Amino acid sequence: MRKLSLVLAMVLVLSLFVGCSSQQAAAPAPSANATESDKGAIKVGLNYELSGNVATYGQGLTEGIELAVEEINSKDGVLGKQVELVKADNKSDNAEAANVATKLITRDKVVAILGPATSGNTKGAIPVATQHKVPLISASATADDVTVDSNGNVREFIFKTCFSDSFQGFIMANFAFEDLKVKNAAILMDNTSDYSKGLTASFKERFESLGGTVVTEQAYQAKEKDFRAVLTNIKSANPEVLYLPGYYEEVGLIVKQARELGLNVPVLGGDGYDSPKLTELAGNEALNGVYFTNHYSSMDDSPEVVKFKEAFNSKYGKDPDAFNALGYDLAYFLADAIERAGEAEPLKIKDALEATKNFQGITGTLSVDENHNPVKAITIIEMKDGVQTFLKKQQP
């Protein structure tokens, strides 16, 4: 067994060297191509969850990207060249996400990688992209530590086009204090989820700094079904609003039980609410007075969104969701950077991405800040009789 692990370790070390040397050989290749002939396509890698437990996220993003690339290519492409997508499935697995990234960079010689969808899988692919100096952009990894490592250093080649978890909590605290004009909030968080904990921390910090009070903080665990004990506690603390960051499976049940217990205060949450299951679980009536932050709303009637909806509908025969919209924006975001870089070369693309200012996307106008996070508007959605309605766009 020990011998086996020794051999494995050696193979790993060797593969690192092989990886390095092939990267050195690979790096000049795209630029060489560019000078020799302008006909070669620009290869962009897609590292997505096309199968596995979060496959719907990866598939949704891919649909959006493919639509955007189709549009770009029909309009002379980027720098006069066509964009070629190299799709690879990371099977919703961290280790596989790293393998896929290696394959895309060393074998397919892509100039940039789009994806993966979740924060966990993105973190799996980060070391590979960083080592080979190829920019990697995720449109949906909302964790704060995707673009910034634990020591607070910016990861040079990693970008994202979605807001961070901490920003969602921040915006909801503003919304509660300024729009709903409430001063006493209760928090009920999912103690088993980093996402929920992250949102709670930022909401609480912002709400208290505005002068609000968190009257009670309670917790539950994912997969529970009976929340009435904690909800009774919350009710007795008399909050004016309940901040409930979590995923739709529990949130649906909690909202239903809260209303049954007569806790009729507004409920605020994050993008984890975005699922038709939420309505099925809680019922239309119970969801009145529920607000959440999201990337995009298909009810948004600004002209760009309407145009995107029509294009998407004619290609796929359905209305786009937030992931489709994020994918669509992501492809244009990269195309914009390549155009400004003037050359499809990873380092230049990275510099262009860093310099992005006021990129117009359908999920909002976006600038890249010093931490490689986007500065963009966040959409607040209100549930009205079970239908997601666009309430407003909150500028940062």
Added chain:
Amino acid sequence: MEQVLQQLINGISLGSIYALIALGYTMVYGIINLINFAHGDIYMIGAYIGFACTTFLGMSFIPALIVSMISTAVLGVIVEKVAYKPIRKSTRIAALITAISVSLFLEYGMMYFVKPETRTFPEVLSSKNITLGNLIVNNKDIYIVIITVVMMLVLQYVIHKTKIGMAMRATSMDSEAAQLMGISVDNTISTTFAIGSCLAGAAGVLVGVYYNSIDPLMGMMPGIKAFIAAVIGGIGIIPGAMFGGYLLGITETMVSAYGYSLYKDAVAFAILIFMLLIKPKGLFGKNVREKV
């Protein structure tokens, strides 16, 4: 005070669910000394059958409940014939391991067929709140308490007053002697499984309607909690299982009420360990133990 009363109501309605599952659990144990870990999963399958009946066949609550009870009774008998009967003479550890395998088989087998996602029950029972001062009781809470108590009484009647009940008690005391007296032990055990699984199926539909959410692993935790409830009351004793269920439900709710909601499972298991150390025969098992 008001809050304590409201939490008590919450605890009773949660406890009813544990009690409902624990009834079948404890009965099977009482007759053949087998801890049927698959009981929680039969409860899950009962919920899915109820879901299919109401969603795809458009049945109302009572017919769906009956179809689900009959189907799970049949399933219980099949499980017994296929998995438990061949090893009836083996060691108890073999039976226990088989029970765990059956449980996992049902969970992940169902996951293959119905997909792992949560499904929602259609609203087959309208939900009404009854307010007493500041206390709120849901009509579903009342249904579930009544159904639990009625089932407990029916089960007591069947076991103590009917012929098949007598056969069950005889089998539980000494199966060989019972066989010599002309009792068909195989049939008796099958009937026991049928009744136990039938109760689990009923519990599944009720919980599905109550929480409006079912998934293939929904039987795991309630199954274990029902086991704890059965141990508290004295495993094999039917009124004990009901009492244990209520005690556990109220305890968990009170632990949450005092702000330790994340430790309520830990408290439940601490009670199990404590009971097994101090009073392994359970609260109701102090006299000459009459196994059902």
